[in-house]
Amino acid sequence: MEEIKCPNNENKMQIMAVQDAMDILNGKWKISIIASLCHHNKRRFSDILSDVNGISNKMLSKELKDLEINKLAKRTVLDTHPITVEYTLTEYGLSLQTIISQLANWGTEHRKVIIGE
Amino acid sequence: MEEIKCPNNENKMQIMAVQDAMDILNGKWKISIIASLCHHNKRRFSDILSDVNGISNKMLSKELKDLEINKLAKRTVLDTHPITVEYTLTEYGLSLQTIISQLANWGTEHRKVIIGE
DNA sequence: CGGCATCCTTCTGGATACTG
DNA sequence: CAGTATCCAGAAGGATGCCG
Numbered sequence: 001m002e003e004i005k006c007p008n009n010e011n012k013m014q015i016m017a018v019q020d021a022m023d024i025l026n027g028k029w030k031i032s033i034i035a036s037l038c039h040h041n042k043r044r045f046s047d048i049l050s051d052v053n054g055i056s057n058k059m060l061s062k063e064l065k066d067l068e069i070n071k072l073a074k075r076t077v078l079d080t081h082p083i084t085v086e087y088t089l090t091e092y093g094l095s096l097q098t099i100i101s102q103l104a105n106w107g108t109e110h111r112k113v114i115i116g117e
Numbered sequence: 118m119e120e121i122k123c124p125n126n127e128n129k130m131q132i133m134a135v136q137d138a139m140d141i142l143n144g145k146w147k148i149s150i151i152a153s154l155c156h157h158n159k160r161r162f163s164d165i166l167s168d169v170n171g172i173s174n175k176m177l178s179k180e181l182k183d184l185e186i187n188k189l190a191k192r193t194v195l196d197t198h199p200i201t202v203e204y205t206l207t208e209y210g211l212s213l214q215t216i217i218s219q220l221a222n223w224g225t226e227h228r229k230v231i232i233g234e
Numbered sequence: 235c236g237g238c239a240t241c242c243t244t245c246t247g248g249a250t251a252c253t254g
Numbered sequence: 255c256a257g258t259a260t261c262c263a264g265a266a267g268g269a270t271g272c273c274g
Contacts, residue, residue: 011153011156011157011168012168014152014218015153015168015169016224017222017223017224017225018148018152018217018220018224019149019169019224020224020228021220021224021227022145022148022220024227028139028143031135031136032132032135032136035131035132036128036132039128039132040128051132053129053132053133092230095223096223098219099216099219100135101131102215102216102219103134103216104132104134104135104138105134106134106212106213107133107135107136107138107139108130108134109212110137110138111134
């Protein structure tokens with residue numbers, strides 16, 4: 001006896017869950033930034049800026065703040081001259097790793113499809 | 118010896134691949150719509166409209182058109198009175214199934230985290 | 235170096251009404 | 255039923271310059 005309730009609700013729940021996930025990962029850049037942080041467990045602001053093609057510093061700043069608020073990333077200010085800042089994924093953020101890498105795989109395949117046309 | 122080429126480029130490629138994927142799946146609704154089509158292999162316009170919480174007919178129409186252009190979904194007009202239209206995922210669209218379901222899982226977990234706070 | 239402030243343009247997307 | 259058309263507000267996001 002897994003579910004007594006109307007099975008349609010199960011589907012709706014799934015769709016809502018997907019929306020919940022995407023609400024966190026919204027915007028044009030968030031997933032790319034996470035991808036950057038996946039590959040380098042510590043990464044500085046300017047490094048991410050060069051990792052993610054086309055992003056502006058303003059957007060990067062804003063998106064990183066969002067990720068921090070949602071506990072996906074952690075910001076650490078290093079006491080250097082001039083100042084440097086390190087970003088890392090939290091354990092929670094790391095839980096997205098699988099999804100990110102599958103998206104990367106899909107994207108790679110998709111690029112082949114596009115080029116093939 | 119796994120990689121002879123500059124390793125930085127490998128990472129950049131991965132990030133670009135993720136961006137490629139997200140370019141297709143952009144907008145607020147696309148992933149939810151695909152999720153809806155994942156659960157019901159045939160689904161009508163008005164059904165999707167009620168599946169995806171909060172979407173307007175205008176947006177649904179536009180997003181479905183995008184999905185069709187990108188060969189992720191297929192549109193079939195049925196000869197009924199009044200007219201009905203069926204949408205299905207293409208094989209290509211179905212290749213996103215794993216990602217969608219993982220996003221749903223992550224979203225479900227995330228909801229627990231939010232409620233827990 | 236790692237941002238923030240400002241300006242400005244484009245895009246997103248909601249509400250409503252209409253059509254075949 | 256499955257859209258289209260129009261209007262419009264607000265958000266997203268680029269360019270540039272400034273600051274500690």
